[in-house]
Amino acid sequence: MRSGALRPEMQFATLAQQGETAQLGMWVFIATETLFFGALLFAYFVYRNLYPEEFAQAAKETVLWCGILNTGLLLTSSLTMVLAIEAAAAGRRQALTNWLLATAALGIAFILIKSYEWYLDYQDGVVPAVHFFMKLDQAPAGELFWVFYFIATPLHALHLSIGVGLLFFMLTRARRGELTSGYFAPLEVVGLYWSFVDTVWIFLFPAIYLVGRS
C-alpha cells in the first residue's frame, strides 16, 4: 500500500479486517433481500399454480424481445463489473474507470429498455388499475399476473437504479484515489450487490417471460 493511504476505522484493527467485514455485511444484506424477493416469487408461483392457463395466456403478451435483450445486457454488465474489480486489484486506474462506466451504461440501457417495454405494455392495455382490458380467456386471474409483473419489475428496476448510483459513487471514490490495489473492498461490496440484482433478474426473466410460452 502506498504511504498516506487509508487507515481503518477505529473499530477495526486492520484494513483487511474492515474490508472483510464490509463484504460480510453485504452478504447478510443479500440474505435479507433474497427473502424479500422470495416472498414475492412464492406468492406469484402459488397463483401461477392455481391458474396455470390464465397465467400462461397473460404471460404470452409480455414483450419477449425486450426481456431477452435485457437479460443479455445484465449478464454482460456482471462481466464488466468483475473486470472493474480486477482492474482495481491490479492498480490500473484508467481501466477501472472505463469498466465502471461500461457497467453503469449497461445498467442504464437496461432501465431504458425496461421503460420502453412498460410503455408498450401500457399501449397493450395490460397495466392493472391504470389501463387494463380483461381478456375473456384470462378472467379473472389474468390480471393477477400483471399485478405481479408490475410489482416485480419496478422493484427490480429500483434495485438496479440504486446499483447504478453506487457505481457512480465508486467512480468518484476511484477518482479521489480511495480505491487502491491495497484496498478496494467497497468496490467488491458494490460488485456483490450488482451481481445479486443480476441474479434476481435471472429468476424473474424465466418466471415472467418463458414459463408456458411454447
Added chain:
Amino acid sequence: MAALAADVGTDYLTSENTVRSWLLTRDHKRIGLLFFASITFFFFIGGIAATLIRLHLATPSGLLQPSIYNRVFTMHGIVMVWFFLIPSIPTTLGNFVLPLMIGAHDLAFPRINLASWYVFNLSGLVLLYALIMGGADAGWTFYPPFSTLYSDGYILVAALAVFVNGFSTIMTALNFVVTTHRLRAPGMTWMRLPLFVWAIYSVSLLMLLATPVLAMVLLLVAAERFLQVGLFDPTHGGDPILFQHIFWFYSHPAVYIMIVPAMGVVSELVTCFARRPIFGYTGMAYALMAIAILSFFVWAHHMFVAGISIYSAVVFSLMTFFVAVPSAIKVFNWTATLHKGSISFDAPFLYALGFVLLFTIGGVTGLMVATLGLDIDLHDTYFVIAHFHYIMVGGTVSAFFGGLHYWWPKITGRLYPELWARFAALLTFVGFNLTFFPQFILGYLGMPRRYYTYAPEWQPWNLLSSAGASILAVAYLLPLGYLAWSMLRGERAGPNPWRATGLEWQTSSPPPTYNFARTPAVTTAPYAYNPENGSYVAQDGTVHA
C-alpha cells in the same frame, strides 16, 4: 480491577455534550440511549391505548364508541409490537452492551447504527400521522379483505409506518450479526460468548430473515388497497389464506424476536445473582439457535380454524410442540443454575425470577392453544390474549426492566435505589398476574378478543383485570421516577458493583467513548463464579477473591 478502563473524565456521557454531538454520534452507547428515549415514548403511547382498553372493558356497556375501540386496540397492537417490543431489548441494551461484552470498540457499522435510529423515528412519525388523522382499525395483523376492501381507517399509512420500521430492524440486526462475527476480541471464541450475545445474535438472524417477508406482504396489501386490484380478494381470483401464510411466516418468528433477547438478559441475571456458572452453557447457546430455526416452521398454528388442511394442521401442531423443547431446556437450566447457588434477591434478580415464572405459564398455555382440538374452542378468545401477554409483557417487559436495572450502573455510573426497585419488581409481578390471569378464565368462559362488549356475567373478571392494570401502570411508572433521581443523586457505582464476569464490567462506569483503553484479551469462559466464597474470574482472566 479497572485495568481495561481509561482515565477518569473521558467517559462517553461527558466527553462532549452538545446537541449535535448526540444527534450525529456514532457511539453505540449513545445510540442505545437515543433508542431508549424513542421506545420509551412509544411504550407510553401503547400504554395509553392499553389503559383505554382496560377502562372501556371495566363495564360491559363500555366507554368508547365501538369504532373508536377498534382503533384503540389496533394502535395498541401496532405500537407495542413494532415500536416497543421488537426494538426494546436489542436496540437499547443490545446496542449498549453487545460490543462491550465481546471486547469491541464499537459496532461494525456505526453510521448504519445511527441511520437505524433515524429511520425508526421516521417510521414513528408516519405512525403518529396515521394516529392523529384517525387511526387504523384492522387489528395489528392487517388481515385482508377487511384491511384492503372494507376498512375506512388509515391502513395505508399505518402499513407504511411498519414497512419503514422494518428497515430499522434490518439495519440493527445486520450490524449485530456482522459485529459478532468479525469484531470479537482475541480469545473470545464462540463458546466463550456470554449468552446475551448468543441471544442477540440468534434474534438478529430471525429479524434478517423474517422482516423482509413482512415488508413484501405489506407491500402486496398496500397495492391491493391503493390500486383496488384484488391480490387477496377471492372475487378477483386472490386467496386471503395466502396472506395469512405469508404474514405469519414473519409474525410467528416475530414472537421469538420479542422473547429471545429477554432469554439472553435473564441468563445473565440468573447466573450473576446466584453466583454460579450457568447450568449447561452449551445447551443454552444451542437452544437459542434451535428456537430461532424452529420458529420458522410453526407459523400455521395461527391458522387452525382458517381453513387449512387437517394434515398440515397436524404437522404444524407437532412442530409447535418441538419448539417447546429448547424453550423448556432454558427454563430447566435457569432453575438448575439456582440450585446450591448463593442467591441475593436484588431487583434485577427479582425481575428475572418473575420472568421465569411468567414465561413458564405463558409457554405451557401456548402448548394448550397449539393443540388442535383445544384451539377450536380457545382460538380468538381472551385465553390467547392472556397467553401471549404472559410471554410478551410478563416475559419480555420484565426482562427488559431487569436488564435495565442490571446495566443501569454501567450506563449511568450510578446505583439505583435498591429498595424502591425491589418494590417495583414485586409490584410488576402482582399487577401483571392480576391483570392477565383473569383473562385466561374469561377466555375459557368464551369471551372473544377484539369485541367492544361482553356478557354481563363476565364483568367481575374484567373488573379484576382492569384493577390489576392500574397496579401494573404504577409499577411501570415507578422506575421512571427513581431511575431519573438516581442519575443525579445515586451513589457512584464503580466499574463492577455486581462483581460480574463479563467484559463490560471490567471497564469504567460509564465506559469511555471507545469502551476500552486497549483491546481486551479473553482467557476464560463466561460466568466463572464460585458460590462457596463469592470469588469470580472475569473474562479478561483477572481473579477476584
